[in-house]
Amino acid sequence: MYSLIRRLLFLLPAEQAHLFTFSCLRVLMRLPFVKALCKRLFVVEDPRLEREYWGIRFRNPIGLAAGFDKNALLIDAWEYFGFGFVEIGTVTPRPQAGNPRPRLFRLIQDRAIINRMGFNNDGVDAIVERLKKRKSNIVIGGNIGKNKTTPNERAVEDYVICFEKLFEYVDYFVVNVSSPNTPNLRALQEKEPLKQLLEELQRRNMAKPQPKPILLKIAPDLSEEQLKDVIEIVKHTGIAGIIATNTTIGRDGLRTPPEKVAAIGAGGLSGAPLRARSEEILQLLRKYAGDDFPIVSVGGLMTPGDVCRRLSAGADLVQLYTGFVYAGPALVKRSLEQLLHEES
Numbered sequence: 522m523y524s525l526i527r528r529l530l531f532l533l534p535a536e537q538a539h540l541f542t543f544s545c546l547r548v549l550m551r552l553p554f555v556k557a558l559c560k561r562l563f564v565v566e567d568p569r570l571e572r573e574y575w576g577i578r579f580r581n582p583i584g585l586a587a588g589f590d591k592n593a594l595l596i597d598a599w600e601y602f603g604f605g606f607v608e609i610g611t612v613t614p615r616p617q618a619g620n621p622r623p624r625l626f627r628l629i630q631d632r633a634i635i636n637r638m639g640f641n642n643d644g645v646d647a648i649v650e651r652l653k654k655r656k657s658n659i660v661i662g663g664n665i666g667k668n669k670t671t672p673n674e675r676a677v678e679d680y681v682i683c684f685e686k687l688f689e690y691v692d693y694f695v696v697n698v699s700s701p702n703t704p705n706l707r708a709l710q711e712k713e714p715l716k717q718l719l720e721e722l723q724r725r726n727m728a729k730p731q732p733k734p735i736l737l738k739i740a741p742d743l744s745e746e747q748l749k750d751v752i753e754i755v756k757h758t759g760i761a762g763i764i765a766t767n768t769t770i771g772r773d774g775l776r777t778p779p780e781k782v783a784a785i786g787a788g789g790l791s792g793a794p795l796r797a798r799s800e801e802i803l804q805l806l807r808k809y810a811g812d813d814f815p816i817v818s819v820g821g822l823m824t825p826g827d828v829c830r831r832l833s834a835g836a837d838l839v840q841l842y843t844g845f846v847y848a849g850p851a852l853v854k855r856s857l858e859q860l861l862h863e864e865s
Contacts, residue, residue: 523849535625550598559601563850565857575734581605586840587664592643597657603853610664611697614682616644626785630776633792634843637702645686652690663691699740699767701789712750719758734761741766741798752810762815765802792843796821807835828856
């Protein structure tokens with residue numbers, strides 16, 4: 522069924538297809554029989570799938586990655602597609618339109634996507650108002666960033682604004698300093714700026730009656746030495762975990778003709794070509810951070826086998842984005858069923 526839907530959606534430009542899908546789902550998910558049908562088709566419930574980290578119970582280890590439902594428009598729908606958690610954002614203090622269109626491109630031969638969305642979102646205030654109306658109990662992460670017009674010297678202020686305004690409405694936070702689509706953002710991954718940012722967020726977090734987990738999302742393009750620096754800072758500041766990885770600026774090994782890739786231009790690459798590097802980053806993080814440090818793995822998870830291998834390789838939780846676009850919600854169900862089969 523989804524193969525037919527995908528074929529039709531892929532006739533549209535990528536961003537238009539995404540917006541059209543959201544518009545349809547926002548209408549359809551208001552109908553009780555649609556929710557019941559989706560639950561029957563896609564939800565796998567089993568106590569063996571449950572995970573608990575940071576005092577939060579996840580009904581299963583598969584989440585929807587940030588960037589898919591940036592504005593929390595379908596926050597009550599994702600549990601009916603089998604996800605154990607969902608990450609909204611990246612959220613910025615002020616609304617911003619993002620980069621000029623077109624800015625989202627499919628590389629079908631590679632089962633990949635290139636995006637240069639640029640943190641397009643409705644701003645933290647609008648997103649908070651939607652979160653106030655949520656009805657589901659699905660675990661929600663708040664992925665936070667800075668506005669494009671905010672200089673790096675004042676970036677901490679933007680992250681603090683989002684942290685404070687979202688605090689009551691999300692279960693955990695993700696600090697995004699690794700998107701390649703906001704100018705100079707990745708400079709915040711350097712040792713001193715990153716340390717200052719995480720220290721300030723953690724200081725405010727620990728002043729709360731009930732602090733919430735703060736995770737750091739990192740790029741796949743970091744060197745091994747940079748990864749060591751990140752781990753040192755994360756442990757120094759007491760950050761709860763790492764999400765690895767964001768999209769890559771690399772273009773190696775693509776099947777898509779080079780001239781087509783060049784015509785697309787800048788942006789972050791996700792999907793199957795990122796699989797090997799994401800796995801390598803996971804292994805390095807496990808090597809240097811130890812077995813008990815929570816890691817959420819994302820990048821190149823296109824099949825149930827990919828999901829299960831990533832969890833076996835040391836990921837505590839995983840997230841889908843491009844795999845969900847190409848394979849549909851059945852990917853979540855089949856992955857959970859395979860996970861149960863391997864655990865039995």
